[in-house]
Each structure stands twice: as structure tokens, then as C-alpha cells.
Amino acid sequence: MATTYSSETSWPTEWLRGALSVCVLHVIADGPTYGYAVASTLADAGLGTIKGGTLYPLLGRLEEAGLVSVEWRAGDGGPGRKFYSLTDAGRAEHERQAEHWRAFADLTTSFLDSPAHAAPTRKAP
Amino acid sequence: MTIDTRTPHVETDWSEAFLLELRLRGVDGRRIGAALAEVEAHCAESGESARSAFGDPVTYADDLDLAPAAPSSDLAREVATTGLGLVSMLLTLGAVAAWRTGDDLELTTGLVAVVALAAAGSALLVRFAEALLRALVRRWWVALVGCIAPIALFVAVLVLARQTLLTVPAVPALGAGVALLAVHTALALRGPDLSDPVIGPDEAGGAGTMREDAASRGLDRLGPWLTLVLTVVMALPLLLL
Numbered sequence A: 001m002a003t004t005y006s007s008e009t010s011w012p013t014e015w016l017r018g019a020l021s022v023c024v025l026h027v028i029a030d031g032p033t034y035g036y037a038v039a040s041t042l043a044d045a046g047l048g049t050i051k052g053g054t055l056y057p058l059l060g061r062l063e064e065a066g067l068v069s070v071e072w073r074a075g076d077g078g079p080g081r082k083f084y085s086l087t088d089a090g091r092a093e094h095e096r097q098a099e100h101w102r103a104f105a106d107l108t109t110s111f112l113d114s115p116a117h118a119a120p121t122r123k124a125p
Numbered sequence B: 001m002t003i004d005t006r007t008p009h010v011e012t013d014w015s016e017a018f019l020l021e022l023r024l025r026g027v028d029g030r031r032i033g034a035a036l037a038e039v040e041a042h043c044a045e046s047g048e049s050a051r052s053a054f055g056d057p058v059t060y061a062d063d064l065d066l067a068p069a070a071p072s073s074d075l076a077r078e079v080a081t082t083g084l085g086l087v088s089m090l091l092t093l094g095a096v097a098a099w100r101t102g103d104d105l106e107l108t109t110g111l112v113a114v115v116a117l118a119a120a121g122s123a124l125l126v127r128f129a130e131a132l133l134r135a136l137v138r139r140w141w142v143a144l145v146g147c148i149a150p151i152a153l154f155v156a157v158l159v160l161a162r163q164t165l166l167t168v169p170a171v172p173a174l175g176a177g178v179a180l181l182a183v184h185t186a187l188a189l190r191g192p193d194l195s196d197p198v199i200g201p202d203e204a205g206g207a208g209t210m211r212e213d214a215a216s217r218g219l220d221r222l223g224p225w226l227t228l229v230l231t232v233v234m235a236l237p238l239l240l241l
Helices: A013-029 A035-044 A050-063 A088-113 B012-024 B029-046 B050-054 B057-064 B075-101 B109-127 B129-138 B139-162 B170-190 B214-240
Strands: A068-073 A081-086 B104-106 B164-169
Touching: A013 A035, A013 A050, A013 A081, A013 A088, A013 B170, A035 A081, A035 B029, A050 A068, A050 A081, A050 B029, A050 B050, A050 B057, A081 A088, A081 B029, B012 B029, B012 B050, B012 B057, B012 B109, B012 B129, B029 B050, B029 B057, B050 B057, B050 B139, B075 B104, B075 B109, B075 B214, B104 B109, B109 B129, B109 B139, B164 B170
Parallel strands: none
Antiparallel strands: A068 A081, B104 B164
16 A cells, blocks of 8 residues: 655654755756745655755755855745756756765665665674 | 834844844844845745744854854954044043143053053954853843943043153143044044945845834944044033033
8 A cells, every 4th residue: 555645744854854955956956946935846745844944054055065056036026036046066966966865765775675684783782 | 122124024023033143143234134035035925934934043043154244344453443532532531621720631650551451452342242242132231331340440540540651731732632533533434334234135125124213324324423422522511610
């Protein structure tokens, strides 16, 4: 029986922390977008609610590292929005991190699907 | 007094605490404005409160890790301007008092010590500005002690160390004092503009731009004239009584 994951699913925080950077780069790779839209896309994908307090500092670090460029655009009626788009370095980093994550996820999945008898047992101190 | 940052979807206490924390960290006004505008945009669109989306404002400011602006001017110039202001003020006031009583102006060891202490004090103020501001903001009595203690110390030094180093006729001393006051005021007026207003991005439609009231604009303009104004105010009772 397949489990469905909705935007209401809450994954362990430490899992999200590991995957967030590559997922955010992945959203921005689709074209220039702004903070709230990134959070909505991630939620719609079933990754859960990413709080502004987590998302914007990460976007700031990506900007600081030169992986994204930013541009303010006037909003229609509402306040303006800060749009983020990938730089060439950001595109390369997205591909690198995505490949890395896939390898890690595959390894974890195949490990969980096999018996763990090969793991060394620890002696009690 | 409330601070209006034109962020209607952000709780006022949250935006105030956030702005204060970034100011204390020495982040420049435009970066603060941009950070506020982004919070406003997120809250306006998500319908969340700033506290629920961004958590504690001080922690969020810490997480953003915005670099402080480069120091605006050199320490030596600031200390020299402050020192000159104090010397010209003390010289003018002393000369006025001596002139009123028909005496000569006596430069005492206490006077020299006060100028040296004030110069050292202003160097410390500039050097430890952030820590001092934090203490002032958190505990009201620090501001009170910080204002009264130096004045009490200066008065004590002036009263106790009265050995005369030099005697100067009152009128030339007054002339020198007024000339130095003029030089100090000119230097202060030509100095770097230290005001760093909080301004949101142009495209943000005013969000993140702090509205300044007439009082704070007036205080900004008074800054360079402060020594001159204080000297005149303190000289008046000497002249009238």
C-alpha cells in the first residue's frame, strides 16, 4: 500500500535541513522566483512547511555565495518582491548537489532494503 | 514613540525589535530596509504573523548574519573633533566667568585632566559602541549612570586639582575660545554624514522605509551645532547672574 504525502506531512527537521539547500536551488532553477513562492512550491511537493525564519537566511547564504542573483520587482498592489535566480555557479552547484543527493538517497534506500548483518557490532565499554 | 517602517503586515513590536537588533549590529540602513521589506512581502502573501513565520526577531536577525557596514570615518578624526569641542567649550565658559569677575583665566591641572579624560572616554565610546548601546537599551539606569558619572567625575577633578598651570587674560582667552568653537562647528558640519536612514528597496513601494518624525530630523540637523548651543546655554547664567 503506497503512502501519500501531502503538504501537511511533517518530516523530521534534521532530514529537511539536509535536503533544503538542494531543493531550494531546484525550485529556483525553474526560473526567477521569490521567497513565498519557493516555500509554496516545496509545500505543494509534500516537503512540508518551510518557515520564513529558515528559508530567508538560506536564500541569503546562497546570495552571499554567489549562487543566486537577486532583483526587486514591484508587486501589483502589494509590497514588492525580491526575486532570486540562479547564476552560472548556482546552476553548476544545483547539478552537483542534486547528483550527490541522489547517490546518498539511493545508498540509503538500498541499505534499508537489505539486512544490516554486515554492520560491525559494538562492544560494551 | 513607535517606529513606523511601513510594514503593515508585520507586528510593530516585532519590526521594532528586529530593526533595533540589526542597528546594534551596525548593519547599514539599506540592508535593514530590504530585510524588513522581505518580511513584509512574506507576511502579506502568506497571511502569517511575523512571529509565527520568522520566530523571535533577535534570533532571525542573528540567522540572517548580515555583515556590518564599514566604519564611516576614522577614530582619530572623531576623537580630535570631540576633544576640540570640549576644549573650546571649557575655554569659552572659563573666559566668560573670568571676564565677568574681572579676573584672569587660570588654567588648572584639573582642566587639563578633564580634557584628557574626555578624549580617552570618547575613544572608548567609539571603540565599544555596540556593547555600550546594548547595555543602554536593556537597562534604563545604565543611561542615567552613564550621563551622571562622567559629569560628577569631571566636576570632582576640576574642584580637587586646582593647581594653576597658566594664567591668561580673560579677553584674549575668550577670543581664542570663540575662535576654536567656530573651527569645531565648521569641522563638525563638514564631517561625514553619520545618519544612515533605514530605506527599503525602490521597487518595494515604500515597505521597509522608516518614517522619520520632525523631532528626529531636527535632532539630526542640530548635531554639529550641539557644542555651540550648549556653550551659549551654559554661558547665559554666567552673563545674566
